[in-house]
Amino acid sequence: MAKSKASRSGRSAQQPEAEAPSSDDLERARARVDELTRQIRRHDDLYYAKDAPEISDAEYDALVRELAAVETAHPELLSPDSPTQRVGGRPVEGLVSVEHRQPMLSLANTYSREEVLEWLESITAYLGGDDPLRFSIEPKLDGVALEIVYEQGELVRAVTRGDGKVGDDVTHNVVTIRSVPRRLKTKKPPALLEVRGEVIMTHASFRAVNAERDSAGEEPFVNPRNLASGTLKMLDPQQVRKRPLDFVAYGFGATEGFAATSHGEAIATIASWGLPTSGELATLGDIESVLAHYDALQAKRNGLPFDVDGTVIKVDDFALQRRLGVRSKSPRWAIAFKFPAQQVTSVVERIEIQVGRTGALTPKAVIRPVYVGGVTVENVTLHNKDEIERLGVKVGARVLVERAGDVIPKIVAVTEAGDGEPFAMPERCPVCGTPVVDDEEEVVVRCPNPLCPAVFKRRLEHFVSRGALDIEGMGSKLIESLCETGLVRRLSDVFALEKEALAALPRMGELSAQNVLDGVEAAKTRSFARFLYALGIRHVGETVAALVADRWTSLDALRAVTADALQDVAAIGPAVAESLLGWLADEREQADVDRMLALGLAPTAPVVARAGEGVLAGRSFLFTGALAELSRREANELVKAHGGKLLSGVSSNLDVLVVGDKPGSKLKKANELGVQVMTEAEFLELVRGG
Numbered sequence: 001m002a003k004s005k006a007s008r009s010g011r012s013a014q015q016p017e018a019e020a021p022s023s024d025d026l027e028r029a030r031a032r033v034d035e036l037t038r039q040i041r042r043h044d045d046l047y048y049a050k051d052a053p054e055i056s057d058a059e060y061d062a063l064v065r066e067l068a069a070v071e072t073a074h075p076e077l078l079s080p081d082s083p084t085q086r087v088g089g090r091p092v093e094g095l096v097s098v099e100h101r102q103p104m105l106s107l108a109n110t111y112s113r114e115e116v117l118e119w120l121e122s123i124t125a126y127l128g129g130d131d132p133l134r135f136s137i138e139p140k141l142d143g144v145a146l147e148i149v150y151e152q153g154e155l156v157r158a159v160t161r162g163d164g165k166v167g168d169d170v171t172h173n174v175v176t177i178r179s180v181p182r183r184l185k186t187k188k189p190p191a192l193l194e195v196r197g198e199v200i201m202t203h204a205s206f207r208a209v210n211a212e213r214d215s216a217g218e219e220p221f222v223n224p225r226n227l228a229s230g231t232l233k234m235l236d237p238q239q240v241r242k243r244p245l246d247f248v249a250y251g252f253g254a255t256e257g258f259a260a261t262s263h264g265e266a267i268a269t270i271a272s273w274g275l276p277t278s279g280e281l282a283t284l285g286d287i288e289s290v291l292a293h294y295d296a297l298q299a300k301r302n303g304l305p306f307d308v309d310g311t312v313i314k315v316d317d318f319a320l321q322r323r324l325g326v327r328s329k330s331p332r333w334a335i336a337f338k339f340p341a342q343q344v345t346s347v348v349e350r351i352e353i354q355v356g357r358t359g360a361l362t363p364k365a366v367i368r369p370v371y372v373g374g375v376t377v378e379n380v381t382l383h384n385k386d387e388i389e390r391l392g393v394k395v396g397a398r399v400l401v402e403r404a405g406d407v408i409p410k411i412v413a414v415t416e417a418g419d420g421e422p423f424a425m426p427e428r429c430p431v432c433g434t435p436v437v438d439d440e441e442e443v444v445v446r447c448p449n450p451l452c453p454a455v456f457k458r459r460l461e462h463f464v465s466r467g468a469l470d471i472e473g474m475g476s477k478l479i480e481s482l483c484e485t486g487l488v489r490r491l492s493d494v495f496a497l498e499k500e501a502l503a504a505l506p507r508m509g510e511l512s513a514q515n516v517l518d519g520v521e522a523a524k525t526r527s528f529a530r531f532l533y534a535l536g537i538r539h540v541g542e543t544v545a546a547l548v549a550d551r552w553t554s555l556d557a558l559r560a561v562t563a564d565a566l567q568d569v570a571a572i573g574p575a576v577a578e579s580l581l582g583w584l585a586d587e588r589e590q591a592d593v594d595r596m597l598a599l600g601l602a603p604t605a606p607v608v609a610r611a612g613e614g615v616l617a618g619r620s621f622l623f624t625g626a627l628a629e630l631s632r633r634e635a636n637e638l639v640k641a642h643g644g645k646l647l648s649g650v651s652s653n654l655d656v657l658v659v660g661d662k663p664g665s666k667l668k669k670a671n672e673l674g675v676q677v678m679t680e681a682e683f684l685e686l687v688r689g690g
């Protein structure tokens, strides 16, 4: 679906020499330019707004090419808002930071009607209770926030939200978005118009991009939002063009000479100027109608060409918006009323067993693919046999699948049992045939064979993954071939890979091979903490690895550790100590690490703020739940970089628990102990503000 654009190179070569065209010629050319412009705009609209293209990409390109040719022959006919002017964004070396004139805020949000009514009550009280309120309600698009700045009607800049105050200049990419006008379609544009909206990727484009990635042997993107977000920040617009983005305007930053007095009116005005809007906005005079509109939008949610995760209700009148003003992070005049987690039914086609990095056998249901909560779900893990029994999942069962936001999909219930056999855990590892061991305490069944190929493959995947050694170019398909061909049989083999052998693997070649080798080279000097984590020692996750590496900063130091010394570190529990000591005593593991060292591996000692320095100095932190902005690794590194300490569990020694989504038992315990609790946003404000 990605539309390639007509090349404009060679334009000056075609420039006519001296001869001026006759006025007849010029008139004919003008008519042709108008006609081609009209046609291209119409096809843009069919393609983007209506999702119903009438011509092929090649035919579209031919129209653009013809227009470019006429404009080349008659430069006086070239207007700045010609469709040909969209082509030509140049790659940039890095993204430049730009400060927003007005901060880009976020929204208070809720899933409940009661809270919407409470919001209404609170703003009515705030205003004194006398003003009749009208509301605009529109879809809440699940994409990436963007601000586009128009000066005198010309697009001059496009900036991401960033941290709300400062974003990245992505103008070079935004000019590739066909639905975004370079020039507003009005004779009297405002002196300044900052339009805010969401950059999205339609389902159709998302599927097309993933299909292409799949045939190139690359990992697919998880959902349209992630893809849109990654694409928007690319440096080379040529790449962006292959991943068609779209934009939907829903609000405003600073404006000068923009006369609108209400949200509904302002959106209608900019729509008439050619800016894409959702087309689903309603302006209503009472809250019951607003809630009814929410229900109506929810009902059509699955039929929309893009992901929508709720609605946004806004006080329509700008004067009232100004009177209501903003709190620290969100305006009082708006609230996001989100849709509940999506649930879809499907059928269990089979139940497969996955063998994990620690040998744990995890059953997963392979279901008939369904699109839910922004992704196509085909595999759902079932965690353990107890859960399968509790739910009554078996082959042929009809099940209810749920997925909310970034959360892993799960089966919430069986709606029809089906007539398949009840599921039983296998007695032998499905990969190597070793009899399994039932670990009653952890409700886990394990393959005890450390040489099991499945276990090793998972260990390797973990070893090279982003939070670990982060070896670029080593995706799951390459790992598969490395294991299958026996090029990698133990972790140290990664450092002994040779170009020729790599290049001969399927889908590889010289260039990719070199890319992988560069990645391996870079991985040799990752921090000692990451290296420890990469080894996949049981109970040594990112946090524990960082703690251990803080105290014993090199492999030599760690190898000299005694059981007593380990027990002394309060943050390291007995399970961690036992596992680490076991690993240190394992001759095969140690020999493999020695071989890595001989092959050039040289982990670096952690960089820590000097004792007593940094905004977090003297305080200890722990993270729990799913963080939205940071990975665990980044969060841990931030704590250390700012002089704070990390703890691995909640105790009275803990100063701050930072909670993400679904925090669970740690939050409960922290509350019981009176430990300070912070959201991720508050934590970020603390470190970034300091």
Ligand code: IVH
Pocket: 104, 105, 106, 107, 138, 139, 140, 141, 142, 143, 144, 145, 146, 197, 198, 250, 251, 312, 330, 331, 334, 336
């Ligand atoms: S208004 C001052 N309207 O949701 C508040 N935001 O959770 C400005 N979003 O950062 C936001 N659709 O990226 C608004 N119709 C809509 C929206 C919308 C999606 C995003 C936006 C914002 C985030 C807040």
